[in-house]
Amino acid sequence: MNSKENISQAVIRRMPRYYRYLGELLDEGIERISSKELSNMMKVTASQIRQDLNNFGGFGQQGYGYNVKYLYQEIGKILGLDETHKLIILGAGNLGHALANYVKFEKRGFVTVGLFDIREDVVGKKIRDIEIYSSDLIEEFIDTHEVDIAALTLPKEEANRVAQIVVNKGVKAIWNFAHVDLEVPDDVVVQNVHLADSLMQLSYMLSKKHTEE
Amino acid sequence: MNSKENISQAVIRRMPRYYRYLGELLDEGIERISSKELSNMMKVTASQIRQDLNNFGGFGQQGYGYNVKYLYQEIGKILGLDETHKLIILGAGNLGHALANYVKFEKRGFVTVGLFDIREDVVGKKIRDIEIYSSDLIEEFIDTHEVDIAALTLPKEEANRVAQIVVNKGVKAIWNFAHVDLEVPDDVVVQNVHLADSLMQLSYMLSKKHTEE
Numbered sequence: 001m002n003s004k005e006n007i008s009q010a011v012i013r014r015m016p017r018y019y020r021y022l023g024e025l026l027d028e029g030i031e032r033i034s035s036k037e038l039s040n041m042m043k044v045t046a047s048q049i050r051q052d053l054n055n056f057g058g059f060g061q062q063g064y065g066y067n068v069k070y071l072y073q074e075i076g077k078i079l080g081l082d083e084t085h086k087l088i089i090l091g092a093g094n095l096g097h098a099l100a101n102y103v104k105f106e107k108r109g110f111v112t113v114g115l116f117d118i119r120e121d122v123v124g125k126k127i128r129d130i131e132i133y134s135s136d137l138i139e140e141f142i143d144t145h146e147v148d149i150a151a152l153t154l155p156k157e158e159a160n161r162v163a164q165i166v167v168n169k170g171v172k173a174i175w176n177f178a179h180v181d182l183e184v185p186d187d188v189v190v191q192n193v194h195l196a197d198s199l200m201q202l203s204y205m206l207s208k209k210h211t212e213e
Numbered sequence: 214m215n216s217k218e219n220i221s222q223a224v225i226r227r228m229p230r231y232y233r234y235l236g237e238l239l240d241e242g243i244e245r246i247s248s249k250e251l252s253n254m255m256k257v258t259a260s261q262i263r264q265d266l267n268n269f270g271g272f273g274q275q276g277y278g279y280n281v282k283y284l285y286q287e288i289g290k291i292l293g294l295d296e297t298h299k300l301i302i303l304g305a306g307n308l309g310h311a312l313a314n315y316v317k318f319e320k321r322g323f324v325t326v327g328l329f330d331i332r333e334d335v336v337g338k339k340i341r342d343i344e345i346y347s348s349d350l351i352e353e354f355i356d357t358h359e360v361d362i363a364a365l366t367l368p369k370e371e372a373n374r375v376a377q378i379v380v381n382k383g384v385k386a387i388w389n390f391a392h393v394d395l396e397v398p399d400d401v402v403v404q405n406v407h408l409a410d411s412l413m414q415l416s417y418m419l420s421k422k423h424t425e426e
Contacts, residue, residue: 012417016410020392043394079413080420094311101307102408104392110412149415173419175412179233179317181256189422191415195315195406197229199323199388200292202362202404204225206386207293209402 007055014052015075017042022072034065084109086147087175090162091154092117092125092132095177099151100127113145138162142169149173156180220268227265228288230255235285247278297322299360300388303375304367305330305338305345308390312364313340326358351375355382362386369393 021042025033039046053059053071056078060066076082087105089096092115099105100112115132117123123134133141141147150166152159152174159178166174167188174190176182179197182190234255238246252259266272266284269291273279289295300318302309305328312318313325328345330336336347346354354360363379365372365387372391379387380401387403389395392410395403 012414013410015417016407016413017394019413020410078417080416081413083420085416085419094307094314098307098311099408104409105412108409108413110416148419149412172422173415175415181230187422189415189418191411191418193406193408193411194229195312196317196321197226197233198404198406199318199362200229200232200294200321201225202386202388202402203293203298203323204228204291205402205404206298206361207296209385209400 011052011055014044015079018049018052019072019075019079019081022068022075025068026072030068032065032067035060038066081109084111085149085173086145087112087149087151088138088141088145088147088166089115089151089153090135090138090166091115091152091158092119092122092127093153096151096153097127099153100130103128110149113147114141116141135162138165139169142166142171147171149175151175151177152182153177224265224268227257228292231262231265232285232288232292232294235281235288238281239285243281245278245280248273251279294321297324298362298386299358300325300362300364301351301354301358301360301379302328302364302366303348303351303379304328304365304371305332305335305340306366309364309366310340312366313343316341323362326360327354329354348375351378352382355379355384360384362388364388364390365395366390 035046035049039049059071059074087110089099089112096115100115112130115130116135116138117132118135122132125132150171156178159180160183163174163182163184167184172188176190176192179194184190248259248262252262272284272287300323302312302325309328313328325343328343329348329351330345331348335345338345363384369391372393373396376387376395376397380397385401387395389403389405392407397403
């Protein structure tokens with residue numbers, strides 16, 4: 001496999017989508033697929049598919065196409081899904097609840113091991129079998145649970161302070177839903193989900209359509 | 214202002230972030246800012262900022278920098294935030310609740326006018342002052358409320374069927390949280406928020422870091 005060094009963000013953004021489509025093909029019992037068929041299904045060009053996958057060494061065979069199961073597994077490895085990741089959710093509001101309820105994350109190896117909140121009326125409750133702990137216990141919990149990922153589903157005013165706490169305890173990945181850019185060291189990776197930004201992009205596309213009409 | 218025709222997705226993705234930073238400067242009472250200062254704050258190069266804004270005609274003055282309020286308003290217009298958008302949320306689960314509770318969307322002109330769900334035990338309840346209606350009423354509601362945007366916060370098995378209903382009723386923008394690609398006509402814009410994809414990108418970045426060490 002090639003180095004993952006110079007692979008563009010755009011390619012990385014597309015990989016989970018390949019993974020999803022291949023997973024669906026696998027569920028349907030389909031063993032192999034040509035890049036043309038995959039291209040029709042996914043509405044991207046066959047050349048784009050080949051280019052994207054060539055970043056990781058290819059995986060296709062001339063005249064055969066792709067072995068669905070093999071490609072699914074290899075993309076899974078690229079995405080780090082061959083390992084289990086322990087996740088904590090910081091902020092047990094509606095969004096924290098929604099994340100904790102996504103059973104499908106577990107199938108991909110993302111296991112939520114705890115939620116945390118400052119509000120006493122939610123501490124002690126459970127979502128599925130996942131307990132909501134007091135935020136005072138975050139550090140102790142990380143010390144004893146080998147947490148890989150912290151999801152921040154709390155108000156933006158709290159986000160940087162709480163990010164600091166988990167980073168100091170050695171957490172290297174933050175899934176940030178707070179509408180603020182986090183200040184973290186270079187060895188910590190952050191994936192932002194800024195819902196307001198997403199809504200504004202939609203609004204842009206909508207107003208662009210109106211202008212064209 | 215130039216045509217919005219050939220502006221890349223990457224530029225569009227960055228515009229809400231400019232808008233956010235300028236809004237914060239405005240709140241702090243700052244009247245003007247150089248591209249260098251903005252660059253330091255946002256951790257992108259000054260040349261990137263100039264290039265991005267040049268797509269829409271510029272807005273800066275040599276030796277003066279940017280007028281914060283003017284630039285904020287102009288980016289707001291580009292993003293369509295000078296108009297009010299009526300939003301319905303289809304699926305009143307945790308995620309639907311979370312969206313309905315974001316008061317800040319309203320400040321940007323996105324007003325949630327109704328939620329819809331098939332579950333009888335939630336129909337009739339309210340989130341803030343927004344009512345949850347039976348899904349049977351979606352079409353009638355759109356006929357009488359000039360809905361601009363439909364947010365899909367429902368299981369992926371339902372997503373395409375429900376998207377069809379709102380599109381048939383003339384809704385031109387879908388904010389899709391269901392983990393499936395929607396089949397909609399060309400004149401309908403879709404903004405996807407695929408949380409599982411986002412988590413896999415984070416996992417990729419994390420495993421890449423490990424590989425490098």
